[in-house]
Amino acid sequence: MDREVTLDHLYIDGALMQGQTETKSGKNITKVMEKELVIYNLEEKEKAAIERSQIFQVLGGKELETKVVVVLGKAGMGKSILVQKICQDWSNGKFSQFEFVFWFECRRLSLPEKQYSLKDLLLELFVKPREGSDEVFEYILQNPDKVLLIFDGFEELQDHDGFTHYSDCQSYKELYSIRELFAGLFQKKILSGCTLLLTARPKDKFNQYLSKVDKIIEMIGFSPQQVESYIARYFEGLPYSDDAVKLITDCQYLFSHCYSPVMCRFICFLCEMMFEMGDKDLPSTLTSLFVKYLQQKLIPTQTDVTAIGNQQHITRLAQLAWYLGEKNQNALKSSLFPSKEVKEFALKYGLVLPFTFPKHSGNREEEFGSVFSDFVIQNFLSALHLVLTEEIKDKSLTKYLSLPARKKKPHNWLDLVPRFLPGLLYLQHDPYLCSLSDEHVMKIITKKQKTLLKYIKKIQISDLYPEKLLELLHCVYETQDSYLLQHVALRLKAELSFLGTLLTPPDVYVLHFILKRSPKEFSLDLRNSGINLQGLKHLVGLKSVTSFRASLSDTVRLWESLEQTKEYELLKISVEKFGIDPFKAETMKDISDLSDLVRVQEKMIHCMEDAFGCNINEIPAIKNLRKLEFALDALSENEIGDEGTKSLCEVLSELTSLETLNLYNNYICDAGAENIARILPAMASLRVLHVQCNKITDAGAQKLTDSLRKCPHIKSVASLAINLQAILKLCEPDSDLAYTELNQNYNPTDGSVTNTSVGKIALISW
Numbered sequence: 001m002d003r004e005v006t007l008d009h010l011y012i013d014g015a016l017m018q019g020q021t022e023t024k025s026g027k028n029i030t031k032v033m034e035k036e037l038v039i040y041n042l043e044e045k046e047k048a049a050i051e052r053s054q055i056f057q058v059l060g061g062k063e064l065e066t067k068v069v070v071v072l073g074k075a076g077m078g079k080s081i082l083v084q085k086i087c088q089d090w091s092n093g094k095f096s097q098f099e100f101v102f103w104f105e106c107r108r109l110s111l112p113e114k115q116y117s118l119k120d121l122l123l124e125l126f127v128k129p130r131e132g133s134d135e136v137f138e139y140i141l142q143n144p145d146k147v148l149l150i151f152d153g154f155e156e157l158q159d160h161d162g163f164t165h166y167s168d169c170q171s172y173k174e175l176y177s178i179r180e181l182f183a184g185l186f187q188k189k190i191l192s193g194c195t196l197l198l199t200a201r202p203k204d205k206f207n208q209y210l211s212k213v214d215k216i217i218e219m220i221g222f223s224p225q226q227v228e229s230y231i232a233r234y235f236e237g238l239p240y241s242d243d244a245v246k247l248i249t250d251c252q253y254l255f256s257h258c259y260s261p262v263m264c265r266f267i268c269f270l271c272e273m274m275f276e277m278g279d280k281d282l283p284s285t286l287t288s289l290f291v292k293y294l295q296q297k298l299i300p301t302q303t304d305v306t307a308i309g310n311q312q313h314i315t316r317l318a319q320l321a322w323y324l325g326e327k328n329q330n331a332l333k334s335s336l337f338p339s340k341e342v343k344e345f346a347l348k349y350g351l352v353l354p355f356t357f358p359k360h361s362g363n364r365e366e367e368f369g370s371v372f373s374d375f376v377i378q379n380f381l382s383a384l385h386l387v388l389t390e391e392i393k394d395k396s397l398t399k400y401l402s403l404p405a406r407k408k409k410p411h412n413w414l415d416l417v418p419r420f421l422p423g424l425l426y427l428q429h430d431p432y433l434c435s436l437s438d439e440h441v442m443k444i445i446t447k448k449q450k451t452l453l454k455y456i457k458k459i460q461i462s463d464l465y466p467e468k469l470l471e472l473l474h475c476v477y478e479t480q481d482s483y484l485l486q487h488v489a490l491r492l493k494a495e496l497s498f499l500g501t502l503l504t505p506p507d508v509y510v511l512h513f514i515l516k517r518s519p520k521e522f523s524l525d526l527r528n529s530g531i532n533l534q535g536l537k538h539l540v541g542l543k544s545v546t547s548f549r550a551s552l553s554d555t556v557r558l559w560e561s562l563e564q565t566k567e568y569e570l571l572k573i574s575v576e577k578f579g580i581d582p583f584k585a586e587t588m589k590d591i592s593d594l595s596d597l598v599r600v601q602e603k604m605i606h607c608m609e610d611a612f613g614c615n616i617n618e619i620p621a622i623k624n625l626r627k628l629e630f631a632l633d634a635l636s637e638n639e640i641g642d643e644g645t646k647s648l649c650e651v652l653s654e655l656t657s658l659e660t661l662n663l664y665n666n667y668i669c670d671a672g673a674e675n676i677a678r679i680l681p682a683m684a685s686l687r688v689l690h691v692q693c694n695k696i697t698d699a700g701a702q703k704l705t706d707s708l709r710k711c712p713h714i715k716s717v718a719s720l721a722i723n724l725q726a727i728l729k730l731c732e733p734d735s736d737l738a739y740t741e742l743n744q745n746y747n748p749t750d751g752s753v754t755n756t757s758v759g760k761i762a763l764i765s766w
């Protein structure tokens with residue numbers, strides 16, 4: 001590509017976050033528990049943000065043990081650029097704890113058949129000191145803490161399973177395969193005390209090792225502000241700079257894709273080419289963007305004769321892209337090209353880059369080859385192959401969309417194929433694509449398009465998992481076919497939950513695009529989706545979205561920002577649509593977020609009174625909150641404790657419609673019980689209270705019981721394990737409360753326990 005990022009000019013200090021993992025049970029029964037990255041909301045993202053200089057700061061860990069730091073980011077998020085930047089920083093005197101930095105591109109290490117010693121890996125394979133390599137190696141062995149080893153692109157390491165199980169590699173003298181050497185380093189068996197920095201794509205092969213690393217850094221791409229500064233820098237000094245910036249920022253779909261640095265670069269490049277040629281229409285889909293990109297790249301330099309040759313080369317290169325992609329590869333030796341001409345063509349237009357395979361200790365010759373310039377190009381060409389080839393049709397075609405399958409394919413090497421494939425099938429009349437196909441191929445494409453249409457029509461859209469639904473939305477968006485768009489829009493469920501599903505800016509765009517076309521009404525659950533503020537604003541402003549849930553702190557931020565920008569109409573709409581019932585608090589932070597919501601309520605009410613003259617006392621989210629739980633499931637132990645209870649009680653009196661309060665299993669002691677007892681009379685709508693499995697003794701129970709007597713509105717206090725003696729002591733014989741353990745009823749008057757509940761029942765346990 002013509003304008004490549006230089007580490008100083010176009011480099012944007014992208015957001016780095018310290019990642020955390022959580023254990024998630026698999027989505028189907030057979031799947032085991034797996035570690036996944038926690039999805040942060042806006043506030044958490046800010047808290048987790050770290051500087052590049054902090055990457056190697058690892059808390060805990062034994063002093064003389066290897067530290068393993070992993071940088072996770074989707075393809076094109078800038079992991080390799082970050083690695084280069086770290087090396088540049090080091091050469092400028094930063095990270096001075098390291099005297100040696102070794103940087104390996106994993107794709108160059110994918111040589112399963114060859115064997116190396118640790119010394120070969122460090123001082124033979126890629127760099128070789130002119131003299132004294134024995135002394136250097138000895139020094140490294142003596143000072144492992146001064147060594148940083150970087151392995152970039154873990155997913156490109158072939159044959160990588162079981163790195164945590166193999167222990168063969170214990171000696172630095174023996175010869176091992178790269179896989180064994182890596183396992184030895186990763187398991188901290190050789191060169192123990194060094195620092196390992198790995199980069200990998202998330203949700204890929206690395207997930208199984210997440211629990212073994214000391215620090216996780218996440219790269220989530222550019223924020224909208226960072227995109228703007230990248231674009232401004234890219235066009236700086238060009239006569240059409242302002243127009244180009246405006247063109248991209250106005251084209252919301254492409255702008256949404258710019259959160260990915262690699263896409264941002266493509267979009268800027270294409271925009272630059274178009275301005276140079278006097279064309280000012282940016283394409284509206286990813287597929288047309290890349291068709292235009294190819295066209296722009298090839299056309300300016302070609303004559304009629306070369307055009308025909310180029311068309312053939314593209315087709316054969318597409319086949320190669322697919323062939324390698326299927327094997328999770330992007331590099332190939334020169335001999336694998338179908339012809340010298342195809343190789344020269346691909347190199348000339350920057351579709352592949354030169355690449356040298358490392359020399360083997362037995363054979364000192366380097367082998368030359370090529371690597372696809374980036375994953376987007378390889379994906380696009382792969383999809384082009386699927387469209388043009390006669391070999392793949394019907395089911396073997398639609399399986400590459402893999403929409404209804406429950407499980408995501410384990411690798412995401414060709415992740416963009418399901419978007420480019422439908423896009424290309426529906427662009428069959430594009431002049432450039434026509435130039436790649438004769439009449440026979442055109443017929444094949446028409447048939448494939450029909451297959452796709454039939455396939456999508458059969459999908460039970462309401463049964464799709466959120467990730468698959470998003471994939472379908474991208475797929476139909478790429479077709480830009482009004483029938484398909486309408487078909488999907490009409491079949492979406494009214495309740496759309498993206499709870500726990502990452503929503504990137506392009507995901508939000510296509511969701512918005514389709515919801516806008518639907519005559520139906522939707523309720524959206526956007527909690528724990530990592531949605532950004534702009535995305536939240538766009539979705540909740542939609543007429544077809546009648547209610548939504550989202551992280552409390554994100555929503556409060558949205559309201560405050562709308563208030564600041566004086567977008568009162570949208571503020572009113574979003575306040576009216578927001579709901580939180582039932583509210584399940586999982587941490588104390590959730591309670592403080594609830595307090596913030598209560599706190600901001602007054603401000604919002606005033607704001608709406610001023611703007612619209614409406615007279616309301618409470619915002620609907622609070623007015624309609626009936627159930628508050630501080631309980632996850634029977635197995636989890638929440639630790640709200642007495643301190644937490646205090647904060648909770650401060651907010652409870654404001655929740656005027658609360659009917660159920662569940663504080664099961666929360667380490668609440670007598671002090672906490674006293675706080676609850678104090679607030680109960682003020683909670684006029686409360687009907688059910690769960691306080692079982694806490695640490696409340698008779699004294700606390702007494703306070704609660706006294707308070708409950710003043711609360712005739714409370715009908716049930718639930719318990720699983722009743723302390724009958726405590727209750728017996730506390731209860732008056734003429735009390736009209738009955739007490740129950742599990743589903744048995746204890747009658748304090750005659751001491752009998754029966755299995756049926758009659759009349760007014762209270763279930764109490766401390």
Ligand SMILES: Nc1ncnc2c1ncn2[C@@H]1O[C@H](COP(=O)(O)OP(=O)(O)OP(=O)(O)O)[C@@H](O)[C@H]1O
Pocket residue numbers: 004005010011012013014073074075076077078079080081082153201230261262263265375
């Ligand atoms: N911080 C940045 N500032 C400016 N441009 C960037 C930045 N990070 C990435 N880019 C652009 O995105 C392109 C892709 O980045 P990079 O190769 O580092 O991604 P990656 O995460 O290593 O991808 P992959 O997983 O495919 O290896 C770079 O060539 C560069 O043009």
